[in-house]
Amino acid sequence: MVAQTQLPQLSGTSFDETVKMAITTLTANKLRSLLTMLGIVIGNASVIAMVGIGQGAQRLAAEQFESLGPNTLFVLPGTPEERSTSFDFTRTLVYEDALAIAEQVPAVQAVAPQINLNRVITYRDKNTNDPVVGTTPDFLSVRSFKVARGRFISDLDLERNNRVAVLGAEVARILFDEGNPIGKRVRVGAVSFEVIGVMEQKGSFLGEDQDNRVYLPLTTMANQVVGRTSPFGLEVTIISVSAKDEKSVSAAQFQIKNLLRLRHKISGEDDFEVQTQKDILQIVGTITGGLTLMLAAIAAISLLVGGIGVMNIMLVSVTERTQEIGLRKAIGARERDILVQFLVEATILAAAGGAIGTLVGVSGVLVVGALSPLPAPISPVAIVLAVGVSGGIGLSFGVFPARRAARLDPIVALRTA
Template sequence: MNIFESLKMASSTLVSNKLRSSLTMLGIVIGNASVIATIGIGQGAQKLAEEQFEALGPNVMFVVPGSEESRRTQFDMPKTLVLEDARAIAAQVPTISEVAPQINQTAVITYRDRNVNESVIGTTPEFLKVRSFAIDKGRFINQIDLKRNTRVVVLGAELAEKFFPNQNPIGKQLRIKNTNFETVGVLKAKGSFLGDNQDKKAFIPLTTMANRIVGQTSPYGLEVSWINVTAKNEASIRAAKFQIENLLRLRHKI
């Protein structure tokens, strides 16, 4: 089970909790240890998961699409999250500090005669801060990359070591699917989150992912897998969740 499936499972079980009720079509999972109790995993694994959620920080939330059943609503509205939802949250929700949408795709990544089938994440510069990642070498995705759909990639620590042992990966070219990318950064080791190894991932600009890798667009805009959000402080989480819910209900007419 990957992190997206774990988050969706968590969001689907939160309906009965008044403080963390899911939207009809969209769910909000709060990065707080208490949410883990709803996932239904073993006690030992639950403790580990609690520690991993705590490591995210108490202010982190994930806005995730609902189930397929919940998407069977009126045909004239978005059935999933789109980039404009993230932009609306950033512009109209005063209790949040950072917003980072992302698109997830498993793809073949190749360097010379080495290749792996790993998770590629298309995202924005804010992802680094929201998810508490740190740069080890080079840089992360920037706004110019987004505007220009640049073919640049930032590698997780383990992925970088696999392709470039005892080498500096910066400037090296590799392929994701059938597209060449220049390595511009390497992240510090992060470990696993809910069983999903964060150090094997590759990160590229959200726009590049949409236009060159997955073509993930709809009549309503660029579809995203979920939206990472950071509240300004722990005290504002409840207000932030309420404001995001109301905003998305209006935007999606639910």
């Protein structure tokens, strides 16, 4: 149905009049205009939401790594290639390596080697299958953990291979509900341990619950739970290290590498890796940044589809309004007036869709932030970019229909109508 638009003398049509006429034309076909804007709305909302969620993931990872302390380093066994391609990589670190780092590296303040594996933990008729960590007393200071009740592992526990255990907050809740587990005995696999402490709730770290762990003396873990698996000493899964201060991190990393190369008699590629908190955060940031960019690119396709929808509807509008165009040109409208008229209509559709899409996208980010641990920040850059792109798409995709309308011969247009 042809929109009925008042036709003033257009030989000198002002821009205000052009905008009013465009709004009148678009509101005459409300449903069609709304459906045309839908693609732009979805595109804008998707881009803003994906960028916000991606930045939230990066910020959450940064906050979690900062909770470790800026001075933390991690010594990992095997090469990076082995760890990324196989779960059965060479276990090259031993307890004696950790002792050597603590004694011979000047830039190091504390060292906490770990043996990690999963075991079934049982108390009476309750059980849970969770990670078990064999470690040393320095674990608390290196990893910034605290004990809520009882005590942590002591040097005496290590020397005597004592069968004592410290429960994570979640393990204590599962096995003992609200009861006091101190002094009770739990089974880790087939071995019985006395509970001497319960850890303070720590929360998740990169998606892993840190409260569902059980901590044992490293020597007890190696000798009575795992068994000796290396002829060179007590094999460990990872060695956590804290430098004396933030300025000492690089020195500690360099000194640890040199010491372990000497101890392992390495002349070629290292069979270990020393990572700082900054190194790991950079890796995580690269991954989350890449995912954010990929999701934003996918969402941006919706903007392209929306632009095609705008062009399609404007072409239909040109066909429907042939008589109006011929009449306006017959009474003095110039090609530039007709061109501007259709470009303004296309731009209004895209800009309105962009504004609505921005509101939807921002609302989505706020909902995600409220219902999840993600900070989910609002990105002003993403908003400006999405709205600017949507307006640009309306202008760009409106050019072809507008030029087609502007070049209609008034005589032919009136006859065709």
